[in-house]
Amino acid sequence: MRRSPRPxxxxxxxTAAGVLLWSTVIERRLFTVRRHTLPxxxxxxxxxxxxxxxxxxxxxxxxxxxxxxRSLAELRPDLVVLTGDLMxxxxxxxxxxxxxxxxxxxxxxxxxxxSNDYYGPLFKNPFKYLMAPSRLSTREPDIDTEALxxxxxxxxxxxxxxxxxxxxxxxxxxxxxxxxxxxIRYDDASAMRAALTALGAERGTDAPAQPPLRLGxxxxxxxxxxxxxxxxxxxxxxxxxxxxxxxxxxxxGALTANCDLPTAQARGLSVWYDAHRAAFLNVSAGLGxxxxxxxxxxxxxxxxxxxxxAAR
Numbered sequence: 001m002r003r004s005p006r007p008x009x010x011x012x013x014x015t016a017a018g019v020l021l022w023s024t025v026i027e028r029r030l031f032t033v034r035r036h037t038l039p040x041x042x043x044x045x046x047x048x049x050x051x052x053x054x055x056x057x058x059x060x061x062x063x064x065x066x067x068x069x070r071s072l073a074e075l076r077p078d079l080v081v082l083t084g085d086l087m088x089x090x091x092x093x094x095x096x097x098x099x100x101x102x103x104x105x106x107x108x109x110x111x112x113x114x115s116n117d118y119y120g121p122l123f124k125n126p127f128k129y130l131m132a133p134s135r136l137s138t139r140e141p142d143i144d145t146e147a148l149x150x151x152x153x154x155x156x157x158x159x160x161x162x163x164x165x166x167x168x169x170x171x172x173x174x175x176x177x178x179x180x181x182x183x184i185r186y187d188d189a190s191a192m193r194a195a196l197t198a199l200g201a202e203r204g205t206d207a208p209a210q211p212p213l214r215l216g217x218x219x220x221x222x223x224x225x226x227x228x229x230x231x232x233x234x235x236x237x238x239x240x241x242x243x244x245x246x247x248x249x250x251x252x253g254a255l256t257a258n259c260d261l262p263t264a265q266a267r268g269l270s271v272w273y274d275a276h277r278a279a280f281l282n283v284s285a286g287l288g289x290x291x292x293x294x295x296x297x298x299x300x301x302x303x304x305x306x307x308x309x310a311a312r
Contacts, residue, residue, distance in 0.1 A: 023247070023297040025120035031068045033075070034302045036269050038280055040235055042210055046170040051077035051103070052304040054219075054240030057088030057098050057116060065287065066099040073102035075305060078169045080107050082157070083240040084114025084181060084219030087143055088121060089286055097151045104155035108169065110176055111152055114159050114219035114241060114280035115184045115292075118145050119256060123292040160217055162191040166199050173212040175199065177232055183241060183259065189228040196232065213308070221261045221283055226272050229279070236280045236306075242266040244285025248298040267299065271279025282306060 041048065051072060058065065080103045086096055103109060118141040149159055158165050160178025167174050177196060180186035213236075214227030221239035229237050244267030245254025254266035264270075265283060272281040287301045 001074045002280045018291065022222075023295045027298075027300060028148075028296040029064065030292060030300045031065070031287060032300050032302050033072075033305050034268065034284075035305045035307070036218075036245055036282065037307045037309060038236065038269075040213055040308045041172055041310045043081060043310050045172050045310050047310075048169050048174075048308040049075070049171060050079045050215075050238075050304075050308060051075060051107075052081045052083060052238050052240075052282065052284050052306065053086075053100075053287065054083040054198070054284040054304075055085040055114070055243060055288055056096065056099070056259070057085055057121070057286075057288030057290060058092045058099065059089040059291050060091050060095050062095070062288075066095055069099040069287070069303075070102050072303060073106065077103070077107055077305070079167070079174075080104065080157075081215075081217055081238050082109065082111035082152075083217060083238055083284060084112050085116040085240060085286070085288075086111075086114075087117050087148065088291060090120045090142060090187075093144070093148055093151060097155060100152070100157075101155055104152065104157045105266070106166055109152075109157040110160045110165065110178065110217060111157050112178045112180060112217050112219055113145065113148075113186075114181050115147055116143075118143050118181075118184065118186075121188075121290045121292055124290075155209040161186075162188040162195075164192055164199055166212060175212045175214045176217060177229055177234060179225050179228065181219040182222040182225040185276040187218070187228075189225075190233075190275040192228075193232065217243060220259050221257075221262065221281065222259050226261075226281065227274065230272060230274060230277055233277075234279050236282070236308075237272060238282050238304075239283070239288050240284045242283055242285070243289060243296075244268075244283075244297055244299040244302075246285075246289060246293070246296055250298055254299075
């Protein structure tokens with residue numbers, strides 16, 4: 001006797017429906033904090049807690065996400081790094097600034113922009129991301145990026161797009177190097193290096209005896225941009241953009257990084273290196289998604305809390 005295919009088909013249908021429900025309704029709202037510890041500080045230095053937020057893709061109605069981001073001030077970070085794609089809707093700026101206020105107003109904060117801080121979201125064929133990165137747009141920017149930048153600066157955040165800044169945190173001097181988004185080719189390493197040179201000129205003969213720790217910041221972790229930061233001595237590079245793959249296959253991982261970064265490094269902590277030097281690389285899976293692709297599977301939305309401490 002031949003078995004009816006109906007029970008198997010029904011089970012397959014129920015499984016597909018469950019995966020769809022989980023990935024579109026449940027998992028993308030399960031915000032979490034991913035924690036790492038790195039031995040990058042000098043002997044005897046006090047630990048430094050770095051909170052990285054990326055890819056909020058915030059829309060005005062996402063009050064739950066806003067409340068969760070505001071609650072991160074309870075972690076009491078020493079530095080907040082915003083790695084771009086904070087905007088997810090043309091009208092999101094007021095809600096975004098409200099979300100970031102408890103952090104930026106009380107904690108040293110730096111930011112770089114991502115492409116979605118220049119361009120509002122559009123529907124795109126998701127399968128195109130599996131073929132090649134969706135790079136330079138041919139349309140005019142429709143996000144008021146200048147107003148976004150000014151709003152972040154009013155909160156106290158420092159614009160690190162193609163720039164550099166030095167800070168002293170808990171007795172440790174840190175130099176932060178930032179690039180604007182390579183995904184839309186707004187990165188300018190020459191401008192960043194000019195800013196770094198200006199920092200050295202300002203210090204003059206007052207250079208600290210202990211070399212500063214250098215952190216690189218960029219939205220999209222394209223290999224060329226990572227190489228530029230590595231060339232300038234970055235010991236830790238923070239990036240976003242990939243959404244961790246957004247949909248990950250258990251046992252396989254991300255299917256795409258939406259850039260030329262190897263998919264094995266599309267989420268979390270790894271090492272980026274060349275023949276002469278190496279740096280830790282943290283790629284945040286981010287806290288959001290496009291409003292036209294409301295899905296996450298095996299890839300919870302996240303913030304990163306990285307504790308820098310003395311080597312043991």
